[in-house]
Amino acid sequence: MAKPRILIVGGGLAGLSCAMRLAESGVHVDLVSLVPVKRSHSVCAQGGINSVNALTRQQGDTEWKHFDDTVYGGDFLQHQPPVKEMTDWGPRIIDLMDRLGVPFNRTTEGFRDQRRFGGTLYKRTSFAGATTGQQLLYALDEQVRRHEVEGLVKKWEFWDFLAPVLDDNGHCRGAICQDLVTMEFRSFQADAVVLATGGNGLVFGRSTMSMVCTGSAVSRAYQAGAWYGNGEFIQVHPTAIPGADKLRLMSESARGEGGRVWVPRKPQDARDPRDIPEAERSYFLEERYPKYGNLVPRDIATREIFDICTTDGLSVEKDRLCVYLDLTHIPREILDRKLGGILEIYEKFQGVDPRLVPMKIFPAVHYSMGGLWVDYERSHDGGMVEGSPRNQQTNIPGLYAIGECDYQYHGANRLGANSLLSCIFSGLFVAPTLVAVGDAHRDSIDRQKLCEAELRRQETRHRDLLARTVGDENPYALHQELGNVMTRAATVVRRNDQLAEAYAEVCQLAERWKQCAVSDTGSWTNQNVVFTKAVGDMFPVAKLILKGALLRDECRGAHFKPQFAMPGLAATDPAEKRREAEAWCDRFAENTARWLKSTIAACGPNGEPEISYQDVDTSLNPPRPRLYGLVGAEAIEEVWKERERVTA
């Protein structure tokens, strides 16, 4: 059996774990990455990686409960078999990373230590200091380097993926990439192309993501015919440090240790925050949620901070939306002991000591739950069939997607510390599929000829861009405008009129992009033209996010439309309350029937998305209402359980 040749695009956790497993099977891998793979965005993950473990197991935890937390947290929008397979693999993945030398924190006895994360009752999260993503990435980078020395992996670092190469039947036969140093184009013939290119935070201008997370590779696959699933589901983290260049995460533990969020009651009060008296401050989370205060759930905190700045106009600064996160009332020695690390980050990047001056924070786009639509084959026990050619395959045969750039594992909302797991899992799990698929796809097709044709198309696109030296538009300014439009309309709170308006604005921006002039016409390390190209490829993605959000008239996970929110119960009289709970459950069931569907975007002419919907496989665990913090939750739950018993 001839060994297939595989091209992997992206060298984060997903791409590297896939490359490692393939090389181990004796398969030759070309690994293309915008940056040296050790610098991929996975390096930024801090918190940890989830899995049931020896300790939680004895407290009643199981793989099933991890699965349940994940689909409940994701508001039931993900197909369940892939999630079940992933959570089943959890313990093995942690063990593997442990063997590869990840310095997980240890207990006194020398076992791996775990901490608790959001959305679960168990301490499932293994961690290595505050840099778990870095440590996992390095362990995989080291193994892949080892295979590189042995000649099975060839890295193409500082290379940009431009397009898949498709044959007349729409099968992927390779890809065109560009060297970012010499600007040389090259075609890669391959039996399978695997995209592992991460999220698309830069579509929102600034986010917590790295500068390479433009989403351009995914956009190029989408424009070539790959479907995009659940694009409107974007995770926004409540507390990040706004910066002119990027938004850096500020851990939730700051509030956990007593941090208070507030704004001056007078809009843009110019006084030093320490001089603003208590009476002139609004501790809006504590005022609106007396029970939970500053520790309301993540999505609520995000919404409230966003709303007080945009709707109420009470942002601390006029040009830069932010609120105060205040730790100054807590003694310095406590802060140093419990929060030292994260306070140093703030100090380093803001040049201000948060022990003395309140921090300025704002929610930030953090993770793309949506991504390329990928398939799977369901096994008889409700998981996935290992080695099936369908696993992780896009609708383009021979083109695969893994990691954050697929839409498969997190539904409408991702649980903390699940992303590292899904990245490593999908990378490992797809490997036997790729080994087998190489054989199935090898035939007499003249790849060389196909590749040359596509290569010429890409060269022409590049040359045309370089020729554009006159034009009124600046790609950097357009990117900023796009970010502003997307952040305003499609992040925390979504309203149909705003989404429709934003869609029209993005269409205009896409037209204006055609008038962009490049300021560098050279053919050596031309970052200007590469960025201009990436910005151009953001518009189709921005459009599918906006249209998906516009059409989805409900609230689900990270997608919040106040117009369609289901409020809690108002009645106090038991009979009336019961009636309301029945009505609430009726409405929930109707909404589930109407909207528990994956959004599928196909790229139409001019980058306009054509949206359709697909049923979600919820056969393992039927959807149920998420009632956290809702008034009347007990009554609703009672009714819901009765109904479940009847159907069972």
Place this chain on the structure above:
Amino acid sequence: MIKAIESDSHSGHASATPPRRVRVRVLRQDVAGSESYWERFEVPYEPNMNVISVLQKIAAQARTADGRKVPPVAWDCACLEEICGSCTMLINGRTRMACSALVDKLADENGGEIELGPMSKFPVVRDLVVDRQRLFRALERVQAWVPVDDSYDHGPGPRISAAQQEDAYPLSECISCGCCLEACPQFTKIELTQRDGESEADFEARRRKAFDTAFVGAHAISQTMLFNSHPVGGMIADERLETLTGPGGIQMCGNAQNCVAVCPKKIPLTRSIARAGRAATVWVFKRFFDR
């Protein structure tokens, strides 16, 4: 008063007159091997801005301080939170990460102007972008990995005490930025160009040989100690020590201790070097008597 930044009398703030423009001088180079030259830029000041935002603004305006249209300055960056290791450059003559270099703190250093240049120990690709392949090659030289059998399920890794983990973790935080190499007097630049008629493979082999006989660097010595201290990684400790006692090995370290002073992650590099030195001595004796 911060000199690099001219004050702005139009400010609405009552407390202080905030500065307005940032002046920057950049050492540019168009392609590998070409002449370098200085160019001046001015960008609007913003509170809390770092060198990356200055470079982003330079890219957007693509004009020098005197209004001349020029191609934007090229530079490397990715995470912007000092964890990916991309954006190392010389800032006011000091090797450091551009993302964590704040304009407010830099301006005082250099007579009113921020000076940016590429690292001097690596070949320049363009402007502030350098080729750090030698840094990654050094990780191959010292076999900086745990030599596991395979990635299939064999249960958990070895038990490791909390103290061992606390010892290893700081070494494992190395971001491969190259600051320690830039600051090291023993680490000198290797810049080779392909000769006429030399094949790609021959050139690569010549370059590989040059890399592999030159000083391996503090980062790789520290990684050696990290993997030698791991229960499974240590199973090939002798092979790593053989490399460290070979050409370009630890004997080249002149103990200048610059590496530890410039490391952005505060990795105890000199401690690793001292440990490596002792281990290498023991290894040399062992090899001698085992003959």
